[in-house]
Amino acid sequence: MGKDDDCIICGLSYWHVDRNELDAILVNCNPEMNVKMINPNPAKSFTAVLTSLFSKLIVYPNAKILERLV
Numbered sequence: 001m002g003k004d005d006d007c008i009i010c011g012l013s014y015w016h017v018d019r020n021e022l023d024a025i026l027v028n029c030n031p032e033m034n035v036k037m038i039n040p041n042p043a044k045s046f047t048a049v050l051t052s053l054f055s056k057l058i059v060y061p062n063a064k065i066l067e068r069l070v
Contacts, residue, residue, distance in 0.1 A: 003032035008069065010038040014046035026053055038063050 001007060007029065014022065026049065035054040037047075040061045050057050 001029050001033050003030045004034075005030070006034045006036065006069075008036050008038065008066075009050075010063070012046070014043045014049075023049065026050070029053070031055065034058075036060065036065070036069065038065065 012018070012022065031054055033054065033056070035050060035057045036059075037050060037057065038060045042059060047059065
């Protein structure tokens with residue numbers, strides 16, 4: 001994914017069994033891409049990882065934003 005691409009994250013588990021695989025994918029993404037996470041109650045650890053990797057992270061509390069994003 002390039003710096004002008006949009007990445008929409010929703011419905012991901014960040015439990016210990018998923019972290020290695022997700023981290024491997026995320027660290028290979030462009031840190032300047034637009035990341036949008038839809039989650040009413042995001043895991044603090046996952047939010048911390050995303051915040052440390054991407055400067056353009058926006059977290060939405062519900063899926064109503066999809067009407068405008070798609």
